Amino acid sequence: MSEIIAEKNDLIVVENLKKYFPIKSGILKRTVNYVRAVENISFTIKEGETLGIVGESGCGKSTTGRTLLRLLEKTEGDVFYKGRSVYGMSKEELRNLRTEMQIVFQDPYSSLNPRMTVGEIVGEALSEHGIARGEKNVEMVKDIIERCGLAPYHIRRYPHEFSGGQRQRIGIARALALNPKFVVCDEPVSALDVSIQSQVLNLLMDLQDEMGLTYLFISHDLSVVKHISDRIGVMYLGSMVELAPKEELYKNPLHPYTQALLSAIPLPDPRNRRKRIILKGDIPSPANPPSGCRFHTRCPHVMEQCKAEVPEFKEAAPGHFVACHLVK
Amino acid sequence: MKNLLEVKNLRTHFYTEDGIIPAVDGVDFSLKPGQTLGIVGESGCGKSITSMSVMRLIPNPPGKIVDGQITFDDRNLLTLSEAEMRKIRGNDIAMIFQEPMTSLNPVFTIGSQIMEAIMLHQKLDKKAAREKCIEMLNLVGIPRAAEIVDDYPHQFSGGMRQRVMIAMALSCNPKLLIADEPTTALDVTIQAQILELMKELKEKLNTAIMLITHDLGVVAEMADYIIVMYAGRVVEEANVYDLFEAPKHPYTVGLLNSKPNLQRTADRLEVIPGSVPNPLAIPPGCAFNPRCPHVMDICREEMPPLESIGGERKVRCWLHTKKEGAK
Numbered sequence: 001m002s003e004i005i006a007e008k009n010d011l012i013v014v015e016n017l018k019k020y021f022p023i024k025s026g027i028l029k030r031t032v033n034y035v036r037a038v039e040n041i042s043f044t045i046k047e048g049e050t051l052g053i054v055g056e057s058g059c060g061k062s063t064t065g066r067t068l069l070r071l072l073e074k075t076e077g078d079v080f081y082k083g084r085s086v087y088g089m090s091k092e093e094l095r096n097l098r099t100e101m102q103i104v105f106q107d108p109y110s111s112l113n114p115r116m117t118v119g120e121i122v123g124e125a126l127s128e129h130g131i132a133r134g135e136k137n138v139e140m141v142k143d144i145i146e147r148c149g150l151a152p153y154h155i156r157r158y159p160h161e162f163s164g165g166q167r168q169r170i171g172i173a174r175a176l177a178l179n180p181k182f183v184v185c186d187e188p189v190s191a192l193d194v195s196i197q198s199q200v201l202n203l204l205m206d207l208q209d210e211m212g213l214t215y216l217f218i219s220h221d222l223s224v225v226k227h228i229s230d231r232i233g234v235m236y237l238g239s240m241v242e243l244a245p246k247e248e249l250y251k252n253p254l255h256p257y258t259q260a261l262l263s264a265i266p267l268p269d270p271r272n273r274r275k276r277i278i279l280k281g282d283i284p285s286p287a288n289p290p291s292g293c294r295f296h297t298r299c300p301h302v303m304e305q306c307k308a309e310v311p312e313f314k315e316a317a318p319g320h321f322v323a324c325h326l327v328k
Numbered sequence: 329m330k331n332l333l334e335v336k337n338l339r340t341h342f343y344t345e346d347g348i349i350p351a352v353d354g355v356d357f358s359l360k361p362g363q364t365l366g367i368v369g370e371s372g373c374g375k376s377i378t379s380m381s382v383m384r385l386i387p388n389p390p391g392k393i394v395d396g397q398i399t400f401d402d403r404n405l406l407t408l409s410e411a412e413m414r415k416i417r418g419n420d421i422a423m424i425f426q427e428p429m430t431s432l433n434p435v436f437t438i439g440s441q442i443m444e445a446i447m448l449h450q451k452l453d454k455k456a457a458r459e460k461c462i463e464m465l466n467l468v469g470i471p472r473a474a475e476i477v478d479d480y481p482h483q484f485s486g487g488m489r490q491r492v493m494i495a496m497a498l499s500c501n502p503k504l505l506i507a508d509e510p511t512t513a514l515d516v517t518i519q520a521q522i523l524e525l526m527k528e529l530k531e532k533l534n535t536a537i538m539l540i541t542h543d544l545g546v547v548a549e550m551a552d553y554i555i556v557m558y559a560g561r562v563v564e565e566a567n568v569y570d571l572f573e574a575p576k577h578p579y580t581v582g583l584l585n586s587k588p589n590l591q592r593t594a595d596r597l598e599v600i601p602g603s604v605p606n607p608l609a610i611p612p613g614c615a616f617n618p619r620c621p622h623v624m625d626i627c628r629e630e631m632p633p634l635e636s637i638g639g640e641r642k643v644r645c646w647l648h649t650k651k652e653g654a655k
Contacts (some may be wrong), residue, residue, distance in 0.1 A: 157345060161586070163603050166603075193370040193604070194542065194583055194587055195582060195586050195599070195600040195603075195604075196603060197587075198587070198597035199598055201595055202597055220516070220517070222590065223587065223588040223589060223590050261516060262590075265545060265590060266519075266543065266546045266548060266549040267549075267589075268544040268548045268572060268584060268589070269572060270548045270549075270569055270572050273549060277518050278520055279517045281625065282487055282488065283485075
């Protein structure tokens with residue numbers, strides 16, 4: 001199906017992953033249709049690297065992250081962590097896996113329980129997994145929140161006493177408390193102001209170096225993704241349309257959607273007001289996606305073939321994958 | 329050319345249980361017809377309150393414009409009666425908001441919402457107002473305008489709703505359009521569409537725009553002139569080229585450097601340490617002093633004035649202003 005071949009140092013391998021959400025209607029709540037949130041995507045993440053996923057709202061980037069961690073059940077396909085299928089694991093095995101795979105959420109305001117202190121929020125997983133209780137738990141929590149840029153005395157405080165940037169640090173500390181290998185960062189800086197964004201991005205990069213973390217970094221902001229990632233995948237309406245090392249992707253975007261997305265970003269350079277590629281229309285509904293290539297309704301280079309055939313996701317140059325009929 | 333809008337020493341304070349919040353504390357700026365002014369700053373810097381003050385939409389209580397002058401077209405808006413102000417709102421000054429999802433009334437068709445303003449301000453009858461409304465929808469690039477004029481807001485996507493908002497705002501040919509984060513809630517490709525549309529319409533109708541945003545990319549793209557706000561005050565103003573080429577205030581420098589840039593690669597982002605001060609406890613002296621890499625003793629004691637440093641540029645910083653009588 002896809003040309004992506006798993007290699008030895010791949011920590012995560014995603015194979016033809018699909019996630020459909022049923023749309024229920026009527027008194028009997030029968031399934032009338034599906035939201036095709038993720039449609040057949042495949043990629044790998046190497047140990048120690050950061051794979052960025054960009055796309056606009058509704059493209060399935062967050063669903064991909066959650067299905068990968070099995071926080072949502074897949075519809076089809078499979079995900080392998082260190083060669084073992086995440087979906088083939090028993091409940092107990094999955095529970096143990098949770099210590100190695102973690103997630104940082106977008107909204108630092110709603111993802112922390114307002115009735116728990118920082119110490120409880122960060123330390124919960126440690127006692128839950130039987131790693132540390134009592135005094136030792138407190139020690140470990142203090143250590144991790146200090147590494148995340150907070151002070152040890154913060155452990156007795158509640159989330160509402162912190163600013164957005166500090167709350168995001170608490171969210172990061174919670175994810176890292178178990179010393180995981182792999183972290184999904186789901187829009188971790190989107191809710192923050194620019195000056196705070198850069199602090200959190202630097203923190204994530206420092207922690208990656210210190211703790212040898214592997215990230216899946218999900219964002220709609222191309223400049224943020226470019227900064228933090230090694231390779232970047234671009235998603236559109238549930239499909240991955242392009243995947244390449246970051247420099248390659250920004251220098252030589254092959255898919256018309258990637259080209260449009262890159263040209264749409266306003267640059268902080270008034271002497272360089274460029275002629276943009278302006279896409280016509282809106283993103284179609286994932287409940288009723290277009291036939292063939294899902295981008296064909298907005299593509300400036302659409303051909304007859306695009307309306308009928310789904311383009312294959314294939315390697316156009318070494319490490320540079322694209323799904324487009326234009327690329328031979 | 330004469331100024332269309334002149335704001336002088338605007339102070340808008342909020343009286344809360346915890347104390348007085350000086351959301352806007354002595355802001356000056358002016359805007360010429362057809363010009364685009366960008367107001368940039370992070371959350372809580374007072375940029376939205378400044379625009380709400382110009383529209384006189386500050387909820388009282390708790391808010392109050394305690395001082396200043398807002399001169400629009402030779403009239404001081406702050407001395408007008410509520411009835412006179414209503415004639416200006418939506419007619420001479422129109423506004424578009426950040427949230428296209430919540431700023432349209434869900435129980436009325438978009439046609440009736442646009443027509444309301446046209447009938448009120450331009451004294452047109454229903455039929456003529458409907459025609460004008462369809463004309464406006466066409467102008468902002470909404471397809472099948474004559475059919476969708478009777479649709480409800482929920483039938484539109486975010487980008488389309490923002491187009492409807494722009495159609496509504498421009499329907500009475502305002503001299504000034506206040507756009508408060510008009511594209512923040514939109515996806516990048518839709519943002520590009522809306523920015524392009526705003527530029528086109530500005531050329532066509534010669535409307536002055538006050539563009540409020542936290543996105544430096546958006547102001548670089550749209551604005552002629554920029555003011556940067558921090559903790560309720562203007563810290564720097566300059567034309568768009570000067571500001572991006574040679575920012576003077578350490579806060580502006582920090583903002584520009586902390587944004588990841590597509591055009592250059594850096595291993596680490598430069599960081600402005602700390603966070604925006606609590607509005608109830610703004611530090612004495614220069615409000616930016618606890619975060620400033622160049623802080624000096626005087627910065628902790630005395631607020632620097634916003635002073636001209638040649639040309640159209642002004643900056644509020646002791647690094648660029650010599651204190652009179654100081655050695």
